[in-house]
Amino acid sequence: MATQLPSPPRVGMVSLGCPKNLVDSERILTQLRADGYHMSADYAGADVVLVNTCGFLDSAKEESLEAIGEAIAENGRVIVTGCMGKEAETIRARFPQVLAITGAHEYEQVVEAVHEAAPPSIGPYVDLIPDAGLKLTPRHYSYLKISEGCNHRCTFCIIPSLRGDLVSRRPDAILREAEKLVAAGTKELLVISQDTSAYGIDIRREPRAWKGREVVPGMTDLARELGRIAPWVRLHYVYPYPHVDAVIPLMAEGLVLPYLDIPFQHAAPAVLKRMRRPANEAKVLERIRGWRAVAPDIAIRSTFVVGFPGETESDFQYLLDWLDEAQLDRVGAFRFEPVAGAAANDLPDPVPEEVKEERYARIMAKTAAISAAKLQAKVGRPLDAIIDAVDAETGGATGRSYADAPEIDGEVHLRDAGHLSVGDIVRVHVEEADDHDLFGVPDQLPR
The missing domain is CATH 3.40.50.12160 (Methylthiotransferase, N-terminal domain)
Incomplete structure (x- = not known):
């Protein structure tokens, strides 16, 4: 028996x-x-x-x-x-x-x-996708974590106390994981860390061999190699340091999506100083202009904190004026909230809650207007979208353009798209736009 x-x-x-x-x-x-x-x-x-x-x-x-x-x-x-x-x-x-x-x-x-x-019994019982591991995201996109921890000491943040200082993964280990994910169906790699632009500074003297090439631990070499593996590579949590300039040509070449997620947090010098953030906002604007000269379609997203202790009306207006000039594509905002253990809790001049709410409403209105204008400029143009969902009954589909990360940015809504499948990357003809989303029709067969 x-x-x-x-x-x-x-x-x-x-x-x-x-x-x-x-x-x-x-x-x-x-x-x-x-x-x-x-x-x-x-x-x-x-x-x-x-x-x-x-x-x-x-x-x-x-x-x-x-x-x-x-x-x-x-x-x-x-x-x-x-x-x-x-x-x-x-x-x-x-x-x-x-x-x-x-x-x-x-x-x-x-x-x-x-x-x-719950002690394990005899197993294993389930076959995993070969070498790819279990995923909690849809099959066609994957988050790829390249480091742990952070060397910054921002006054509002306790991440270093939770996750420690920067510890970068070996580039060859990251690239092997990327290959396994793509072999298992991933079309889009979302590169994440606490500070992607700092990747490799702790292991810079340890280049690794990969496919007959030597890969130096750093954002540029890593992004270039990832672009050779996956159809779409998206960079998150990048600080606007000078060496980021070297990544922009990869975007112009099509190796990396022309998209940067940059945690600016604020623009007013006095607020940035209290946050212990880089405070040369004029240099940042110059850098953004330089990036757009190399990759004109680059999409920049960011998040900002309103109501930080000591933020004056003048500081907040400075931020709004800076946004007018920066013309960021995607913006999120947060009302300042004390975090147990954060140095910002001890700063003087807290901003009243009703003032935070009023400023939050103003920044969201400002950024929605900027987004609407930038999206309206895409009407009539072709662009690529990756498909996240298909409705067989209505023949509609929902996807994202290069300018849209999953769950945090906008979407591309398509009609006459019942023939598409989740994970397809398809050329889209944009017909309409609103404050955050695009609407259109597939312009060619998926690839």
Whole structure:
């Protein structure tokens, strides 16, 4: 008689916060799948639930605590990991029944905690996509984390205390991962870190051989090699340092998408100084003009903080005027929020909440108008879009252009597109635009 194998244990996962957390979740689940675990789509079917927390803002911490509470109420067996793991006492004070708590990117400790809570049975039971690991994003795009930590000490940020100083991955290891992802169906690589422009400065003396070439650890060499692997490569979290200029020709050549996600945070020199950010905003405008001279279609997205302690009306108006000149393509804004442990909490002259709200409304109105004008200029032009969803009933499809990162930017809405498939990259004829999105029709067969 054949031996009846025990059922494999099941793990549920709640992943909160930024794409870097999402990559951590993918790595944890990939290892657990290799150890014979199955994934559960709901709390009821899980032997243990992992909650990967965000601890950057107080509102994010509260969301993390709510997620932990929901998992405990629905399942009872919960392991906590992620950035809020640094505040184990806070978590245990509210949820003493939590099985284990680990910090950000502590993969081995998380897996060990799962093994202890729900021991693995004989396996593995599930075949992974060859060498690609488990993904929490759609098959056609993947986040590629190139480093951990950050060397900056911005007064509003506690990332270095959560994730440490910069630690860059070896370029050949990154490129191998990129090849595996593309072989498994990825069309778009989204390069992420805390500071992509700083990639490699800690290992600059350690070039690596790749495909018969020597790759120097740095953003330019890495971007060039990634552009030879994937159809689309998108760069996130890039600081506007002079050496970024070397990447722009790669965009003009089509090796890298003409898109930069730059965390400017503000423009007024006095505010930038209190933030401990680079404060030469005039040089930044010169640099942007130089980039556009090389790659005229480059899309620049950024985020800004309004209501930072000491921000005057004059400072805020300076920011609005700077945005008029910079003409950024995509902009997000946040009202300043104290973060436990951040130096900004001790700064004088806090901005009243009603003033924050009023300034937030003004900056969003300003940037929406800029976005609408820039998108209107695309009407009548052809551009490429990657397809994220297809509606077989209506024949419509939703995609993104080179100027749109998933979930944070705009979309391209298509009619007469029922023949397309998710992951197709297709030439689009733009017919209309609104403040944030484009509307059109496929202009050629997908590729």
